[in-house]
Amino acid sequence: MEFGVDEVFETAGMILFEHFDIRAVTLGVNLKDLIDRDAGRLARDAHDRLAGLGKRLVSEARALSESMGLPIINKRLSITPAAWLIEPCAQADAPLVLARALDQAAHEAGVDFIGGFGALVQKGATTADRRIMESLPQVLGSTQRICGFLNLATTLAGMNMDAIVRLGHILKDMAAAADKGIACAKFVAFCNAPEDNPFMAGAFHGGGEADAALNVGISGPGVVRAVVDKHPEADLTELSEIIRRTVFKITRGGELVGRELARRLGVPFGVVDISLAPTTAMGDSVGRILEGMGLERVGAPGTTAALALLIDAVKKGGAMASGRVGGLSGTFIPVSEDEAMIEAVQLGALSLEKLEAMTAVCSVGLDMFAVPGDTSAGTLSAIIADELAIGMANNKTTGVRVIPAPGTVAGDMVDFGGLLGRAPVMPVCRFSGEAFVARGGSMPPPLRSLRN
């Protein structure tokens, strides 16, 4: 089989100049067999399993990256939702005991994060679910590598507004629990959370999964941006085709890495998550793709349509390239991690309301955005309810990762450093929806028929 110099150069150029990489390899690990009334024993056993598997994941991923010549950036673990693990533990501080053991395991193994410290409460919360929820400020504030999540709504079960009301207060405590509200960057509130998502902060190993599964998140905003920039004359039909072809290629690279790494680890291959995930690196930006399509700035009229075209092309190209597409598989638009999104907020081009509209056509939701420190718990709950309602009504995943940054006002900048980037503090509508969310109860699920 022969390959042209153009083809080989295309792959090399994607990595060298356009930030193409395998963003995350995430090993999902079942811990249900370790459930124990003794929180200390549960924590110890979970630590030992995760430290061992994590070390193997890190060393095998490094070796594979070397032999393939494809960068693998983040190595992570996801676990059975923590609320299930502590069900029988009477000990009051069981969540914290478990969290500290997990954090220790992550440090020892050298994995970036362990995801799954959360609960699924879309219809109601068990005692253990509530204990995990209430522990989140202390857990995320006092550990480095634990990520938390709550699933608060699904299209089938509806939305648990009582839990969302409580979450508003928990988020305020979480913001106060660590410098700059950074604990909030490690927590996602979901509707229709996928059980095989490799991306943080929302990864967990769901109840329908095997003992282990290796999931892969690819990335390529820089690659897509480069091909969009190369075709300023293309109409939208042609542009969609060009993006599809490119995403097909990078997904095939991701699938190769996922299958080979799973084989080396001796675990089943899970899914390739074909999400476009920006980073703080210059040019590795979803916003710049949209601007390359012809928007003066992200947030300008036309932004939602451009994003819809982009994500449609990404899904079609990715789905053709892999038989195992899963996870979130959408376009990430985290404000703090995308240089074009940051600029657009600073210039007044992108508002919170427009950001919300964008999430109606792409997966993932309102991600990594800061609001003023004095934003009330009720308003945070209302923002979350709005976003999760989009997911519930449209049968898709949506999430919220909001940082009510303490002591800040709209227009300030909060610098988290590293992968989390820097977030311009966005103004929130000054009119209140608190009385609405304070009604509590459950929002019924939408009709699944009569959809014409």
Added chain:
Amino acid sequence: MEKERVFVVVIGKDQKGIIARVSGLLFEQGANIEDVQQKVMDGTFVMTMLADITDSAAGSAGLRQALDELAAPLGLKVMVHNEAVIKAMHRV
């Protein structure tokens, strides 16, 4: 034993001796060159070599390091990709 083949990609400004130096290094590393192509693309010199490194003691990691040391003073960039990556991305 299954063959391990890699594509060596050299990118940069055209200059004398690139092919000679890279192929010399591959020989020293125990690699067998099976194909060589080169082209100037958008003003940039690009050369690809397909090399069988099954018998190379240092493997692709060692080869990459040696190539980086060779290329840096010449202002060239070098990538080494397993053949499987190129095949996965460019052939169905």
